[in-house]
Amino acid sequence: MSLGDLAPLWLTLKLAAIVTALLLVLGTPLAWWLSRTRSRVAPVVEAVTALPLVLPPTVLGFYLLLAFNPAAPFGAFWLSATGGTLTFSFAGLVLASLFYSLPFTVQPLQAAFTALGRAPMEAAASLGAAPVDAFLTVAAPLSLRGYLTAAVLTFAHTLGEFGVVLMVGGNIPGETRVISIAIYEAVETVDYATAHLLSGLLLGLSFAILLTLYVLNGRGRKRGSR
Protein backbone atom coordinates (compact mmCIF):
# COMPACT_ATOMS: atom_id res chain seq x y z
CA MET A 1 0.00 0.00 0.00
CA SER A 2 1.58 3.29 -1.04
CA LEU A 3 0.51 6.89 -1.35
CA GLY A 4 0.52 6.27 -5.09
CA ASP A 5 -2.50 4.05 -4.62
CA LEU A 6 -4.35 7.04 -3.25
CA ALA A 7 -3.56 9.31 -6.21
CA PRO A 8 -6.96 8.59 -7.83
CA LEU A 9 -8.62 9.71 -4.59
CA TRP A 10 -6.88 13.09 -4.57
CA LEU A 11 -7.63 13.58 -8.25
CA THR A 12 -11.29 12.79 -7.61
CA LEU A 13 -11.51 15.19 -4.67
CA LYS A 14 -9.88 17.92 -6.75
CA LEU A 15 -12.30 17.30 -9.61
CA ALA A 16 -15.31 17.31 -7.30
CA ALA A 17 -14.20 20.48 -5.54
CA ILE A 18 -13.59 22.40 -8.77
CA VAL A 19 -16.84 21.21 -10.34
CA THR A 20 -18.82 22.08 -7.21
CA ALA A 21 -17.36 25.58 -7.01
CA LEU A 22 -17.97 26.25 -10.71
CA LEU A 23 -21.48 24.86 -10.67
CA LEU A 24 -22.55 26.89 -7.64
CA VAL A 25 -21.52 30.03 -9.50
CA LEU A 26 -22.90 29.01 -12.91
CA GLY A 27 -26.01 27.28 -11.53
CA THR A 28 -27.14 30.28 -9.49
CA PRO A 29 -28.32 32.51 -12.35
CA LEU A 30 -29.91 29.52 -14.11
CA ALA A 31 -31.74 28.39 -10.97
CA TRP A 32 -32.79 31.98 -10.21
CA TRP A 33 -34.15 32.45 -13.70
CA LEU A 34 -36.04 29.16 -13.54
CA SER A 35 -37.56 30.10 -10.19
CA ARG A 36 -38.72 33.52 -11.42
CA THR A 37 -39.59 33.20 -15.08
CA ARG A 38 -43.01 32.71 -16.59
CA SER A 39 -41.42 32.09 -20.01
CA ARG A 40 -42.73 29.26 -22.12
CA VAL A 41 -39.14 28.18 -22.75
CA ALA A 42 -38.65 27.42 -19.07
CA PRO A 43 -40.00 23.84 -19.12
CA VAL A 44 -37.67 23.05 -22.02
CA VAL A 45 -34.70 24.39 -20.10
CA GLU A 46 -35.80 22.49 -17.00
CA ALA A 47 -36.08 19.26 -18.95
CA VAL A 48 -32.63 19.70 -20.50
CA THR A 49 -31.18 20.48 -17.08
CA ALA A 50 -32.72 17.32 -15.65
CA LEU A 51 -31.60 15.04 -18.51
CA PRO A 52 -28.40 13.85 -16.80
CA LEU A 53 -30.60 12.42 -14.04
CA VAL A 54 -32.18 9.90 -16.38
CA LEU A 55 -29.69 9.40 -19.24
CA PRO A 56 -27.18 6.60 -18.95
CA PRO A 57 -23.84 8.38 -18.34
CA THR A 58 -22.46 6.63 -21.39
CA VAL A 59 -24.96 8.43 -23.60
CA LEU A 60 -23.98 11.81 -22.20
CA GLY A 61 -20.32 10.78 -22.42
CA PHE A 62 -20.71 9.71 -26.02
CA TYR A 63 -22.12 13.06 -27.13
CA LEU A 64 -19.58 14.98 -25.11
CA LEU A 65 -16.81 12.88 -26.67
CA LEU A 66 -18.07 13.83 -30.12
CA ALA A 67 -18.24 17.52 -29.15
CA PHE A 68 -14.80 17.49 -27.51
CA ASN A 69 -13.15 15.88 -30.54
CA PRO A 70 -10.61 18.38 -31.93
CA ALA A 71 -12.18 17.83 -35.35
CA ALA A 72 -15.57 19.03 -34.05
CA PRO A 73 -16.26 22.81 -33.91
CA PHE A 74 -16.26 23.04 -30.14
CA GLY A 75 -13.21 20.81 -29.68
CA ALA A 76 -11.38 22.77 -32.35
CA PHE A 77 -12.28 26.05 -30.69
CA TRP A 78 -11.01 24.79 -27.35
CA LEU A 79 -7.76 23.56 -28.92
CA SER A 80 -7.08 26.89 -30.59
CA ALA A 81 -8.06 28.85 -27.46
CA THR A 82 -6.14 26.85 -24.86
CA GLY A 83 -3.63 24.77 -26.80
CA GLY A 84 -4.91 21.55 -25.18
CA THR A 85 -7.49 19.00 -26.15
CA LEU A 86 -10.56 18.29 -24.10
CA THR A 87 -10.64 14.58 -24.75
CA PHE A 88 -8.61 12.52 -22.31
CA SER A 89 -7.66 15.56 -20.22
CA PHE A 90 -8.52 16.86 -16.76
CA ALA A 91 -10.08 20.01 -18.29
CA GLY A 92 -12.35 17.78 -20.34
CA LEU A 93 -13.36 15.91 -17.19
CA VAL A 94 -14.25 19.15 -15.44
CA LEU A 95 -16.32 20.33 -18.38
CA ALA A 96 -18.09 16.98 -18.74
CA SER A 97 -18.81 16.89 -15.00
CA LEU A 98 -20.40 20.33 -15.20
CA PHE A 99 -23.08 18.81 -17.43
CA TYR A 100 -23.25 15.56 -15.54
CA SER A 101 -23.78 17.18 -12.11
CA LEU A 102 -25.79 20.21 -13.24
CA PRO A 103 -29.19 19.01 -11.96
CA PHE A 104 -27.74 18.35 -8.51
CA THR A 105 -26.87 22.03 -8.25
CA VAL A 106 -29.77 23.62 -10.06
CA GLN A 107 -32.65 21.68 -8.53
CA PRO A 108 -31.92 22.38 -4.84
CA LEU A 109 -31.15 26.02 -5.62
CA GLN A 110 -34.29 26.42 -7.69
CA ALA A 111 -36.36 24.90 -4.89
CA ALA A 112 -34.76 27.24 -2.35
CA PHE A 113 -35.33 30.33 -4.51
CA THR A 114 -38.93 29.35 -5.17
CA ALA A 115 -39.57 28.82 -1.46
CA LEU A 116 -38.12 32.25 -0.81
CA GLY A 117 -40.96 33.91 -2.72
CA ARG A 118 -40.84 37.47 -3.94
CA ALA A 119 -41.31 39.10 -0.53
CA PRO A 120 -37.66 39.41 0.59
CA MET A 121 -36.49 40.78 -2.76
CA GLU A 122 -39.32 43.33 -2.82
CA ALA A 123 -38.49 44.37 0.72
CA ALA A 124 -34.84 44.79 -0.27
CA ALA A 125 -35.79 46.83 -3.34
CA SER A 126 -38.03 49.08 -1.25
CA LEU A 127 -34.99 49.70 0.96
CA GLY A 128 -32.98 50.88 -2.01
CA ALA A 129 -31.07 47.71 -2.89
CA ALA A 130 -30.42 47.11 -6.59
CA PRO A 131 -31.22 43.58 -7.81
CA VAL A 132 -27.71 42.10 -7.65
CA ASP A 133 -27.09 43.76 -4.30
CA ALA A 134 -30.41 42.42 -3.03
CA PHE A 135 -29.60 38.94 -4.29
CA LEU A 136 -26.19 38.81 -2.64
CA THR A 137 -27.27 40.37 0.66
CA VAL A 138 -30.75 38.94 1.07
CA ALA A 139 -31.75 36.11 -1.27
CA ALA A 140 -28.45 34.19 -1.17
CA PRO A 141 -28.02 34.25 2.64
CA LEU A 142 -31.66 33.30 3.11
CA SER A 143 -31.10 30.38 0.70
CA LEU A 144 -28.09 29.11 2.62
CA ARG A 145 -29.59 25.68 3.16
CA GLY A 146 -30.33 25.37 -0.54
CA TYR A 147 -26.69 26.18 -1.27
CA LEU A 148 -25.50 23.66 1.30
CA THR A 149 -27.69 20.93 -0.19
CA ALA A 150 -26.61 21.82 -3.71
CA ALA A 151 -22.93 21.83 -2.77
CA VAL A 152 -23.05 18.50 -0.95
CA LEU A 153 -25.09 16.71 -3.60
CA THR A 154 -22.96 18.07 -6.44
CA PHE A 155 -19.76 17.14 -4.68
CA ALA A 156 -20.95 13.64 -3.76
CA HIS A 157 -22.40 13.00 -7.18
CA THR A 158 -19.19 14.08 -8.93
CA LEU A 159 -17.21 11.77 -6.65
CA GLY A 160 -19.04 8.75 -7.99
CA GLU A 161 -18.84 9.65 -11.66
CA PHE A 162 -17.82 6.72 -13.86
CA GLY A 163 -19.50 6.36 -17.21
CA VAL A 164 -18.87 9.86 -18.46
CA VAL A 165 -15.25 9.75 -17.34
CA LEU A 166 -14.73 6.47 -19.08
CA MET A 167 -16.05 7.91 -22.32
CA VAL A 168 -14.31 11.28 -22.43
CA GLY A 169 -11.44 10.86 -19.99
CA GLY A 170 -10.14 7.39 -20.35
CA ASN A 171 -7.69 6.17 -17.72
CA ILE A 172 -4.60 8.38 -17.59
CA PRO A 173 -2.90 8.35 -14.16
CA GLY A 174 -2.82 11.80 -12.56
CA GLU A 175 -4.94 13.25 -15.34
CA THR A 176 -8.20 11.41 -15.73
CA ARG A 177 -7.80 8.32 -13.55
CA VAL A 178 -10.43 9.09 -10.93
CA ILE A 179 -11.31 6.74 -8.10
CA SER A 180 -14.18 4.94 -9.80
CA ILE A 181 -11.99 4.16 -12.82
CA ALA A 182 -9.18 2.99 -10.55
CA ILE A 183 -11.57 0.64 -8.76
CA TYR A 184 -12.83 -0.75 -12.04
CA GLU A 185 -9.29 -1.34 -13.23
CA ALA A 186 -8.26 -2.93 -9.95
CA VAL A 187 -11.11 -5.39 -10.16
CA GLU A 188 -10.32 -6.14 -13.82
CA THR A 189 -6.74 -6.96 -12.84
CA VAL A 190 -7.87 -8.93 -9.78
CA ASP A 191 -6.12 -6.44 -7.44
CA TYR A 192 -8.81 -6.83 -4.76
CA ALA A 193 -6.72 -5.18 -2.05
CA THR A 194 -6.66 -1.86 -3.92
CA ALA A 195 -10.32 -2.25 -4.92
CA HIS A 196 -11.25 -2.80 -1.28
CA LEU A 197 -9.28 0.19 -0.10
CA LEU A 198 -10.64 2.63 -2.68
CA SER A 199 -14.20 1.32 -2.51
CA GLY A 200 -14.18 1.51 1.26
CA LEU A 201 -12.86 5.06 1.15
CA LEU A 202 -15.49 6.15 -1.35
CA LEU A 203 -18.25 4.45 0.63
CA GLY A 204 -17.15 6.04 3.91
CA LEU A 205 -16.65 9.44 2.36
CA SER A 206 -20.03 9.46 0.61
CA PHE A 207 -21.80 8.34 3.76
CA ALA A 208 -20.04 10.98 5.87
CA ILE A 209 -20.99 13.70 3.39
CA LEU A 210 -24.64 12.71 3.21
CA LEU A 211 -24.85 12.27 6.98
CA THR A 212 -23.48 15.78 7.44
CA LEU A 213 -26.08 17.13 5.04
CA TYR A 214 -29.01 15.44 6.75
CA VAL A 215 -27.83 16.37 10.24
CA LEU A 216 -27.43 20.02 9.22
CA ASN A 217 -30.78 20.04 7.42
CA GLY A 218 -32.52 18.51 10.41
CA ARG A 219 -31.09 21.19 12.68
CA GLY A 220 -31.98 23.92 10.22
CA ARG A 221 -35.55 22.70 10.13
CA LYS A 222 -35.87 22.96 13.89
CA ARG A 223 -34.22 26.35 14.14
CA GLY A 224 -35.70 27.91 11.05
CA SER A 225 -39.32 27.07 11.81
CA ARG A 226 -41.24 30.15 10.84
Added chain:
Amino acid sequence: MTRIDLRINLQHPDFNLEIDRFVPLSGLTALFGPSGAGKSTLLRVIAGFERGAGRVAFAGETWEDAGHFVPPHRRRVATVFQEPRLFDHLDVRANLAYAARRAGQTGALAAMIDRFGLAPLAGRRPDTLSGGEAQRVALARALLTAPRLILMDEPLSALDHARRQEILPYIEELRDEAKVPILYVSHSHSEVARLAGHMLTLAGGRVTGFGPTAEILTDPALAPGLAGEEPGSLIAATVTEMTEDGLCALAFPGGTILTPERLGAPGARVRLFIRARDVMLSRARPEGLSALNILPAVVRSVAGAGPASADIALDCGGTLLRARITRRSAAALGLAPGVPCHAVLKTVALARD
Protein backbone atom coordinates in the same frame (compact mmCIF):
# COMPACT_ATOMS: atom_id res chain seq x y z
CA MET B 1 -48.45 69.40 -2.06
CA THR B 2 -47.11 66.56 -4.15
CA ARG B 3 -49.28 64.71 -6.54
CA ILE B 4 -49.25 61.37 -8.17
CA ASP B 5 -50.51 60.93 -11.70
CA LEU B 6 -51.99 57.59 -12.54
CA ARG B 7 -53.09 56.33 -15.90
CA ILE B 8 -53.32 52.65 -15.26
CA ASN B 9 -54.87 49.88 -17.25
CA LEU B 10 -53.74 46.59 -15.81
CA GLN B 11 -55.36 43.39 -17.03
CA HIS B 12 -55.25 40.56 -14.57
CA PRO B 13 -56.88 37.20 -15.20
CA ASP B 14 -59.41 37.83 -12.44
CA PHE B 15 -59.78 41.59 -12.50
CA ASN B 16 -58.79 44.82 -14.24
CA LEU B 17 -57.40 47.91 -12.62
CA GLU B 18 -58.43 51.00 -14.55
CA ILE B 19 -57.51 54.36 -13.12
CA ASP B 20 -56.99 57.65 -14.91
CA ARG B 21 -56.61 60.59 -12.56
CA PHE B 22 -54.17 62.52 -10.46
CA VAL B 23 -54.28 62.39 -6.70
CA PRO B 24 -52.87 65.19 -4.56
CA LEU B 25 -50.94 63.71 -1.65
CA SER B 26 -50.44 65.32 1.72
CA GLY B 27 -50.32 63.70 5.11
CA LEU B 28 -51.91 60.30 5.14
CA THR B 29 -54.23 59.32 2.32
CA ALA B 30 -56.19 56.12 2.75
CA LEU B 31 -56.76 53.74 -0.14
CA PHE B 32 -60.06 52.29 0.88
CA GLY B 33 -62.33 49.63 -0.49
CA PRO B 34 -63.45 46.02 -0.20
CA SER B 35 -61.01 43.16 -0.70
CA GLY B 36 -60.42 42.59 -4.38
CA ALA B 37 -60.98 46.27 -5.17
CA GLY B 38 -57.38 46.62 -6.38
CA LYS B 39 -55.95 48.58 -3.46
CA SER B 40 -52.89 46.42 -2.97
CA THR B 41 -52.34 46.06 -6.69
CA LEU B 42 -52.38 49.84 -7.08
CA LEU B 43 -49.83 50.11 -4.29
CA ARG B 44 -47.63 47.52 -6.01
CA VAL B 45 -47.84 49.47 -9.27
CA ILE B 46 -46.78 52.66 -7.48
CA ALA B 47 -43.94 50.84 -5.72
CA GLY B 48 -42.78 49.42 -9.06
CA PHE B 49 -43.30 45.76 -8.15
CA GLU B 50 -45.87 45.39 -10.87
CA ARG B 51 -45.02 46.78 -14.28
CA GLY B 52 -46.62 47.23 -17.65
CA ALA B 53 -49.53 49.01 -16.04
CA GLY B 54 -49.53 52.31 -17.92
CA ARG B 55 -48.30 55.64 -16.68
CA VAL B 56 -47.23 56.55 -13.17
CA ALA B 57 -45.67 59.89 -12.33
CA PHE B 58 -44.84 61.22 -8.90
CA ALA B 59 -44.07 64.88 -8.18
CA GLY B 60 -43.45 65.52 -11.86
CA GLU B 61 -41.07 62.59 -12.26
CA THR B 62 -42.25 59.83 -14.55
CA TRP B 63 -41.78 56.45 -12.93
CA GLU B 64 -43.42 54.39 -15.60
CA ASP B 65 -44.62 55.02 -19.10
CA ALA B 66 -44.43 53.31 -22.45
CA GLY B 67 -40.78 52.28 -22.83
CA HIS B 68 -39.77 53.86 -19.56
CA PHE B 69 -39.51 52.24 -16.16
CA VAL B 70 -37.79 53.40 -13.01
CA PRO B 71 -37.00 50.24 -10.99
CA PRO B 72 -38.34 50.11 -7.42
CA HIS B 73 -34.98 50.62 -5.74
CA ARG B 74 -34.52 53.98 -7.51
CA ARG B 75 -37.94 55.41 -6.65
CA ARG B 76 -37.18 56.12 -3.00
CA VAL B 77 -40.55 54.76 -2.07
CA ALA B 78 -40.62 52.88 1.20
CA THR B 79 -43.18 50.12 1.49
CA VAL B 80 -44.44 48.78 4.80
CA PHE B 81 -46.08 45.48 4.07
CA GLN B 82 -48.80 43.61 5.88
CA GLU B 83 -46.20 41.22 7.25
CA PRO B 84 -43.09 43.03 8.44
CA ARG B 85 -40.77 41.32 5.91
CA LEU B 86 -37.74 41.73 8.10
CA PHE B 87 -34.62 39.87 6.98
CA ASP B 88 -34.39 36.79 9.16
CA HIS B 89 -30.66 36.36 8.68
CA LEU B 90 -29.94 39.79 10.18
CA ASP B 91 -30.63 41.04 13.68
CA VAL B 92 -32.79 44.11 14.29
CA ARG B 93 -29.93 46.58 14.19
CA ALA B 94 -28.57 45.07 10.96
CA ASN B 95 -32.03 45.21 9.41
CA LEU B 96 -32.16 48.93 10.16
CA ALA B 97 -28.60 49.47 9.00
CA TYR B 98 -29.41 47.71 5.73
CA ALA B 99 -31.84 50.50 4.86
CA ALA B 100 -29.78 53.32 6.35
CA ARG B 101 -26.58 52.39 4.53
CA ARG B 102 -28.22 52.37 1.13
CA ALA B 103 -29.83 55.75 1.71
CA GLY B 104 -26.74 57.36 3.25
CA GLN B 105 -28.62 57.67 6.54
CA THR B 106 -26.28 55.75 8.84
CA GLY B 107 -26.05 58.86 11.02
CA ALA B 108 -29.78 58.70 11.70
CA LEU B 109 -29.69 55.10 12.91
CA ALA B 110 -29.23 55.75 16.63
CA ALA B 111 -31.95 58.40 16.75
CA MET B 112 -34.37 56.09 14.94
CA ILE B 113 -33.67 53.24 17.38
CA ASP B 114 -34.50 55.64 20.23
CA ARG B 115 -37.57 57.06 18.58
CA PHE B 116 -39.16 53.66 18.07
CA GLY B 117 -37.97 52.31 21.41
CA LEU B 118 -35.96 49.59 19.71
CA ALA B 119 -32.81 49.66 21.86
CA PRO B 120 -33.82 46.55 23.85
CA LEU B 121 -34.51 44.68 20.61
CA ALA B 122 -31.44 45.76 18.65
CA GLY B 123 -29.58 42.46 19.03
CA ARG B 124 -32.59 40.21 18.54
CA ARG B 125 -33.38 38.09 15.50
CA PRO B 126 -36.62 38.94 13.70
CA ASP B 127 -38.09 35.47 14.32
CA THR B 128 -37.94 36.09 18.08
CA LEU B 129 -39.97 39.33 17.91
CA SER B 130 -43.70 39.65 18.54
CA GLY B 131 -45.86 40.85 15.66
CA GLY B 132 -46.08 44.36 17.08
CA GLU B 133 -42.35 44.60 17.73
CA ALA B 134 -41.56 43.39 14.23
CA GLN B 135 -43.91 45.92 12.64
CA ARG B 136 -42.29 48.69 14.69
CA VAL B 137 -38.90 47.64 13.33
CA ALA B 138 -40.37 47.59 9.82
CA LEU B 139 -41.66 51.15 10.24
CA ALA B 140 -38.32 52.40 11.51
CA ARG B 141 -36.55 50.58 8.69
CA ALA B 142 -38.83 52.17 6.10
CA LEU B 143 -38.17 55.64 7.52
CA LEU B 144 -34.42 55.12 7.40
CA THR B 145 -34.56 55.00 3.61
CA ALA B 146 -35.35 58.74 3.65
CA PRO B 147 -38.31 58.06 1.38
CA ARG B 148 -40.20 60.57 -0.73
CA LEU B 149 -43.36 58.52 -0.41
CA ILE B 150 -44.37 55.87 2.10
CA LEU B 151 -46.71 53.08 1.08
CA MET B 152 -48.41 51.04 3.77
CA ASP B 153 -50.29 47.91 2.80
CA GLU B 154 -52.60 47.11 5.71
CA PRO B 155 -49.71 47.25 8.17
CA LEU B 156 -51.98 46.58 11.15
CA SER B 157 -54.21 43.86 9.79
CA ALA B 158 -52.04 40.98 11.02
CA LEU B 159 -52.02 42.36 14.57
CA ASP B 160 -54.49 41.94 17.40
CA HIS B 161 -56.27 44.92 18.95
CA ALA B 162 -53.71 45.56 21.66
CA ARG B 163 -50.78 45.50 19.21
CA ARG B 164 -52.62 47.87 16.89
CA GLN B 165 -53.01 50.37 19.68
CA GLU B 166 -49.28 50.05 20.23
CA ILE B 167 -48.39 50.80 16.59
CA LEU B 168 -51.04 53.42 15.76
CA PRO B 169 -49.35 56.27 17.65
CA TYR B 170 -46.15 55.71 15.67
CA ILE B 171 -48.04 55.95 12.39
CA GLU B 172 -49.79 59.10 13.59
CA GLU B 173 -46.48 60.62 14.59
CA LEU B 174 -45.06 59.71 11.21
CA ARG B 175 -47.99 61.37 9.48
CA ASP B 176 -47.69 64.55 11.53
CA GLU B 177 -43.94 64.97 11.61
CA ALA B 178 -42.27 63.35 8.67
CA LYS B 179 -43.72 65.61 5.95
CA VAL B 180 -43.59 62.58 3.69
CA PRO B 181 -46.90 61.68 2.07
CA ILE B 182 -48.26 58.30 3.07
CA LEU B 183 -50.57 56.09 1.02
CA TYR B 184 -52.27 53.70 3.37
CA VAL B 185 -54.26 50.69 2.23
CA SER B 186 -56.98 49.67 4.61
CA HIS B 187 -60.44 48.25 4.73
CA SER B 188 -61.05 49.26 8.32
CA HIS B 189 -63.33 52.24 8.93
CA SER B 190 -61.92 52.99 12.34
CA GLU B 191 -58.29 52.96 11.14
CA VAL B 192 -59.13 55.25 8.26
CA ALA B 193 -61.21 57.58 10.40
CA ARG B 194 -58.40 57.85 12.89
CA LEU B 195 -55.46 58.19 10.53
CA ALA B 196 -56.44 59.56 7.16
CA GLY B 197 -56.98 63.19 6.21
CA HIS B 198 -58.06 62.20 2.74
CA MET B 199 -59.22 59.01 1.21
CA LEU B 200 -59.38 57.46 -2.21
CA THR B 201 -62.04 54.79 -2.50
CA LEU B 202 -61.75 51.90 -4.92
CA ALA B 203 -64.21 49.28 -5.99
CA GLY B 204 -63.84 46.67 -8.72
CA GLY B 205 -60.54 48.16 -9.89
CA ARG B 206 -61.92 51.67 -10.34
CA VAL B 207 -61.78 54.84 -8.31
CA THR B 208 -65.18 55.62 -6.82
CA GLY B 209 -64.31 58.70 -4.82
CA PHE B 210 -61.65 60.98 -3.45
CA GLY B 211 -61.87 63.67 -0.82
CA PRO B 212 -61.56 64.56 2.84
CA THR B 213 -62.12 61.49 5.02
CA ALA B 214 -65.08 63.00 6.90
CA GLU B 215 -66.94 63.65 3.65
CA ILE B 216 -66.19 60.32 2.00
CA LEU B 217 -66.92 58.17 5.03
CA THR B 218 -70.33 59.76 5.42
CA ASP B 219 -71.23 59.83 1.75
CA PRO B 220 -74.11 57.43 1.17
CA ALA B 221 -73.47 57.42 -2.58
CA LEU B 222 -70.23 55.55 -1.89
CA ALA B 223 -71.77 53.20 0.63
CA PRO B 224 -72.26 50.22 -1.66
CA GLY B 225 -68.59 50.25 -2.56
CA LEU B 226 -67.33 50.53 0.96
CA ALA B 227 -66.44 47.01 1.96
CA GLY B 228 -69.96 45.96 2.79
CA GLU B 229 -69.47 47.91 5.96
CA GLU B 230 -72.23 50.44 6.20
CA PRO B 231 -71.34 54.09 6.15
CA GLY B 232 -71.36 56.21 9.25
CA SER B 233 -70.60 59.62 10.59
CA LEU B 234 -67.47 61.28 11.80
CA ILE B 235 -68.02 63.67 14.67
CA ALA B 236 -65.43 66.03 16.08
CA ALA B 237 -65.89 66.33 19.84
CA THR B 238 -64.07 67.54 22.92
CA VAL B 239 -63.65 65.59 26.14
CA THR B 240 -65.34 67.66 28.86
CA GLU B 241 -65.14 65.56 32.00
CA MET B 242 -65.05 62.16 33.59
CA THR B 243 -68.30 61.59 35.46
CA GLU B 244 -68.37 60.22 38.99
CA ASP B 245 -69.65 56.87 37.74
CA GLY B 246 -66.75 56.48 35.34
CA LEU B 247 -68.11 57.73 32.03
CA CYS B 248 -66.28 59.97 29.65
CA ALA B 249 -68.37 62.96 28.58
CA LEU B 250 -67.79 64.52 25.16
CA ALA B 251 -69.26 67.72 23.83
CA PHE B 252 -70.04 68.48 20.19
CA PRO B 253 -72.36 71.07 18.61
CA GLY B 254 -75.24 68.56 18.62
CA GLY B 255 -75.07 67.83 22.33
CA THR B 256 -73.20 65.57 24.74
CA ILE B 257 -72.07 61.99 24.16
CA LEU B 258 -71.18 59.62 26.98
CA THR B 259 -68.94 56.56 26.57
CA PRO B 260 -67.66 54.04 29.07
CA GLU B 261 -64.20 54.30 27.50
CA ARG B 262 -61.81 56.93 28.80
CA LEU B 263 -60.78 58.79 25.67
CA GLY B 264 -58.49 61.45 27.03
CA ALA B 265 -58.05 64.19 29.54
CA PRO B 266 -60.64 66.98 29.63
CA GLY B 267 -59.94 69.31 26.74
CA ALA B 268 -58.67 66.57 24.40
CA ARG B 269 -60.11 66.80 20.90
CA VAL B 270 -61.24 63.46 19.53
CA ARG B 271 -62.98 62.13 16.47
CA LEU B 272 -65.81 59.68 16.89
CA PHE B 273 -67.02 57.32 14.25
CA ILE B 274 -70.63 56.24 14.51
CA ARG B 275 -71.80 53.55 12.15
CA ALA B 276 -75.13 54.31 10.48
CA ARG B 277 -76.62 51.03 11.61
CA ASP B 278 -75.79 51.85 15.22
CA VAL B 279 -78.16 54.82 15.12
CA MET B 280 -81.84 54.24 15.96
CA LEU B 281 -84.48 56.88 15.38
CA SER B 282 -87.53 57.89 17.38
CA ARG B 283 -90.04 60.68 16.76
CA ALA B 284 -90.79 61.27 20.45
CA ARG B 285 -87.98 61.38 22.94
CA PRO B 286 -87.73 57.76 24.07
CA GLU B 287 -88.18 56.98 27.76
CA GLY B 288 -87.01 54.01 29.78
CA LEU B 289 -84.24 53.07 27.37
CA SER B 290 -80.85 51.75 28.41
CA ALA B 291 -79.04 53.75 25.71
CA LEU B 292 -76.89 56.57 27.11
CA ASN B 293 -76.93 58.83 24.11
CA ILE B 294 -80.14 60.30 22.81
CA LEU B 295 -79.67 63.36 20.63
CA PRO B 296 -82.30 65.68 19.16
CA ALA B 297 -81.96 66.02 15.40
CA VAL B 298 -83.75 67.11 12.24
CA VAL B 299 -84.05 64.94 9.13
CA ARG B 300 -82.08 66.38 6.25
CA SER B 301 -82.71 63.73 3.62
CA VAL B 302 -84.02 60.22 3.13
CA ALA B 303 -82.49 57.96 0.50
CA GLY B 304 -82.99 54.31 -0.39
CA ALA B 305 -79.99 52.17 0.51
CA GLY B 306 -81.16 48.75 -0.61
CA PRO B 307 -84.34 46.83 -1.25
CA ALA B 308 -85.49 47.16 2.35
CA SER B 309 -83.30 49.79 3.96
CA ALA B 310 -83.00 53.54 3.86
CA ASP B 311 -80.26 56.00 4.74
CA ILE B 312 -81.41 58.96 6.79
CA ALA B 313 -79.17 62.02 6.93
CA LEU B 314 -79.75 64.01 10.10
CA ASP B 315 -78.78 67.47 11.14
CA CYS B 316 -77.58 67.24 14.70
CA GLY B 317 -76.74 70.79 15.79
CA GLY B 318 -75.10 71.43 12.42
CA THR B 319 -73.22 68.10 12.40
CA LEU B 320 -74.16 65.45 9.87
CA LEU B 321 -75.32 62.22 11.48
CA ARG B 322 -76.29 59.25 9.38
CA ALA B 323 -78.70 56.47 10.28
CA ARG B 324 -79.58 53.31 8.42
CA ILE B 325 -83.00 51.93 9.18
CA THR B 326 -85.56 49.87 7.30
CA ARG B 327 -87.80 51.50 4.75
CA ARG B 328 -90.74 50.26 6.73
CA SER B 329 -89.56 52.13 9.83
CA ALA B 330 -88.86 55.25 7.80
CA ALA B 331 -92.40 55.17 6.46
CA ALA B 332 -93.95 54.33 9.85
CA LEU B 333 -92.15 57.26 11.47
CA GLY B 334 -93.10 59.52 8.59
CA LEU B 335 -89.52 60.63 8.14
CA ALA B 336 -89.07 63.39 5.57
CA PRO B 337 -86.78 66.41 5.26
CA GLY B 338 -87.45 68.88 8.06
CA VAL B 339 -89.06 66.37 10.44
CA PRO B 340 -87.65 66.57 13.97
CA CYS B 341 -86.70 63.32 15.71
CA HIS B 342 -84.31 61.78 18.22
CA ALA B 343 -81.24 59.76 17.36
CA VAL B 344 -80.32 56.96 19.73
CA LEU B 345 -76.66 55.97 19.48
CA LYS B 346 -76.16 52.31 20.29
CA THR B 347 -72.39 52.26 20.05
CA VAL B 348 -69.83 54.94 19.52
CA ALA B 349 -66.65 53.75 17.85
CA LEU B 350 -63.89 56.07 18.68
CA ALA B 351 -61.13 57.47 16.61
CA ARG B 352 -58.75 59.56 18.66
CA ASP B 353 -57.28 62.34 16.59
